[in-house]
Amino acid sequence: MSPSCYALISDYVSRPEWLRYERRLSEGYPGIPEHWGLPAGVAARLVLKLQWEYFNPDRVSDIAEKRALSWSFLRAFLDEASLRKYFFLRDRLEPRAKEQWDRRFADMEALLQLSAMDETLRLEYLSQQDATARYGKSRRVKVIKNKGLGLSSEVLGVNVLMTWDEIKARYRFLLKCHHPDVGGDPEKTHEIIEAFKALEQEQAKRAARGRG
Missing domain, CATH: 1.10.287 (Helix Hairpins)
Known part of the structure; x- marks a missing residue:
């Protein structure tokens, strides 16, 4: 059991109900039940904790386990269009490139990056990753068009080429x-x-x- 997850919602959900919900997490993210009546902020914080504690590939070392967790994360927290594109691009890669693709996304930072993007940006990003996997970084620059705003921030890691x-x-x-x-x-x-x-x-x- 995750005490930290339950601590967030203990005022709204009984412990037995949380335990029943937690058992379902082994089969994938079931969403936040509406009848719990969680305030939006509490629900968002719970989803964040669930991502880190139940769908985080960094907590295992075997690549097959990492891939399984990353795919669970993707299926739970990405839109359908992005999922279709992700698996379409992966499936057409050569075996060596496919392994590199899996390792690239069997990483919590990469998954959080994807989940933080809107659908349009996410689809573009996946295309960029596909170009890198198939052709290498030298070809990647031909795929990306510069639409940068010229803004920068050291705190955010934002550079002038970013939209x-x-x-x-x-x-x-x-x-x-x-x-x-x-x-x-x-x-x-x-x-x-x-x-x-x-x-x-x-x-x-x-x-x-x-x-x-």
Whole structure:
């Protein structure tokens, strides 16, 4: 049992009901039951903890186990279009490239990156990974078109070549990595939030100047 997961929702869910729910997690993520009546913030924090504690390939060493956990994560937390593209691209790879693909995504950081993206950006990112797997990094630059905004932030790891969708995905990814609910530092989380707000303000100023 995960005491930290249950501690988040103990005011809303009985222990026996949580144990029944937890047993279902071995078959995949069943979603958060509506009848629990969890506030949106609590539900979001619970999903984050479940990702780290039940679908995290970093907690095992065998590549087959890692792949199984990563696929459970993908099926639970990605949209259907992204799942279809993920497995279509993987299945057409040569065996050696397929193994590299599996190792690339049998990693919690890679999974969190994917889950932090919106569908459009995620599909584009998977295409980029496919180009890298099949042709190598030298060909990858021919696939990616530069639509960068010229914004940068050392705190967020944002560079001038990144689009706004990529910046938002980077922000969501860092929040998932550093959130206090998964052992992160509250001060670091606050720093990340403030850095993103600063970029939002800069982007809003640019948009206002463009309209003017």
